[in-house]
Amino acid sequence: MSVTELFEHPKIDDEPDLQLTPSGRLRHLLTLRGLDRQHLTALLDRAETFLSPRGERAVRSKALEGRTVANLFFEPSTRTRASFDLAAKRLGADVLNLDVNTSSRKKGEGILDMMYTLQAMQIDVFVVRDASAGVPAYIARHVDTYVSILNAGESDVSHPTQGLLDLLTIRQHKRDFQDLVVTIVGDIAHSRVARSAVQGLTTMGTGEIRLVSPVALAPDPGEMPSARIMHRLDDGVRGADVVMALRIQRERIGNLDGIPGIDEYFANYGISHERMKLAAPDAIVMHPGPMNRGIEIESSLADSRRSVIRKQVTNGLAVRMAILSAVTDSLEADAAARKGGSPAR
Numbered sequence: 152m153s154v155t156e157l158f159e160h161p162k163i164d165d166e167p168d169l170q171l172t173p174s175g176r177l178r179h180l181l182t183l184r185g186l187d188r189q190h191l192t193a194l195l196d197r198a199e200t201f202l203s204p205r206g207e208r209a210v211r212s213k214a215l216e217g218r219t220v221a222n223l224f225f226e227p228s229t230r231t232r233a234s235f236d237l238a239a240k241r242l243g244a245d246v247l248n249l250d251v252n253t254s255s256r257k258k259g260e261g262i263l264d265m266m267y268t269l270q271a272m273q274i275d276v277f278v279v280r281d282a283s284a285g286v287p288a289y290i291a292r293h294v295d296t297y298v299s300i301l302n303a304g305e306s307d308v309s310h311p312t313q314g315l316l317d318l319l320t321i322r323q324h325k326r327d328f329q330d331l332v333v334t335i336v337g338d339i340a341h342s343r344v345a346r347s348a349v350q351g352l353t354t355m356g357t358g359e360i361r362l363v364s365p366v367a368l369a370p371d372p373g374e375m376p377s378a379r380i381m382h383r384l385d386d387g388v389r390g391a392d393v394v395m396a397l398r399i400q401r402e403r404i405g406n407l408d409g410i411p412g413i414d415e416y417f418a419n420y421g422i423s424h425e426r427m428k429l430a431a432p433d434a435i436v437m438h439p440g441p442m443n444r445g446i447e448i449e450s451s452l453a454d455s456r457r458s459v460i461r462k463q464v465t466n467g468l469a470v471r472m473a474i475l476s477a478v479t480d481s482l483e484a485d486a487a488a489r490k491g492g493s494p495a496r
């Protein structure tokens with residue numbers, strides 16, 4: 152896709168209704184912005200139904216039987232890609248994991264031609280990760296009405312399924328969002344995880360959201376008005392109920408000036424057992440992964456009783472099952488409405 156093509160279209164954050172059907176059902180998942188508390192709660196509740204106790208068989212259903220899900224990851228991924236793949240299979244879908252390195256996009260095929268080609272093979276849901284802002288919404292504007300687009304990570308803009316799994320993990324461990332202090336630490340400026348987390352936490356009415364970073368990695372002033380921007384980690388962690396560390400997104404940073412080296416970064420912005428003594432006694436530690444142990448988080452803290460990092464991964468699979476089943480329900484309800492019949496579910 153050319154840069155001009157993208158700039159002709161506003162980013163999804165300017166156009167949140169694109170993801171809902173006229174009756175308010177979830178058609179695409181492009182951003183958490185524009186989804187109200189009722190929507191988010193319904194998705195979290197649905198995700199809970201796909202969790203089973205550890206050691207027991209994974210929850211399976213036939214909700215996506217006869218449907219096809221294509222995973223198109225134009226950036227590296229372990230958690231998101233593997234969990235969308237497993238989520239679709241556990242719901243009974245056929246799954247295409249396109250190898251983007253051997254796809255015709257490498258030969259210069261535009262993304263829309265690629266999508267139209269795959270759509271012609273009756274793919275129902277596309278899961279898209281891309282380094283360019285605006286790609287999921289751009290595709291969503293062009294695909295057929297019976298196709299859903301799910302954003303699996305969009306540049307530094309949005310990572311809505313990560314935001315949902317973070318909300319689910321916090322909800323499982325804490326009381327009402329209204330009572331919570333949530334602190335996000337690290338490379339806020341380049342983090343789609345932080346942006347989606349702040350959107351979701353704000354909608355859920357979180358008591359206080361703190362964003363702690365070196366000055367060079369702070370968001371633009373005014374970008375996230377519901378959060379407090381801070382630069383001293385001790386102040387940010389003091390009394391926090393949830394502390395989330397972020398990876399430095401080196402792949403998105405053009406100029407490393409002003410960004411501390413590894414030792415200085417860990418000394419000033421690394422989450423450690425010592426730092427966590429300032430937090431609430433029952434505070435939890437989160438990280439979206441992949442983690443750089445010893446840089447943004449002390450290695451033994453990541454494996455400690457406070458850490459819910461692996462729980463986030465488990466919840467990620469349940470959230471992706473919930474999203475896949477929700478958009479498929481919407482597609483079927485829309486198809487039934489078009490035929491003049493009653494909704495399938």
Ligand code: CP
Nearest residue numbers: 228229230231439440
């Ligand atoms: N948190 C996250 O998106 O991880 P992956 O890059 O491994 O998918």
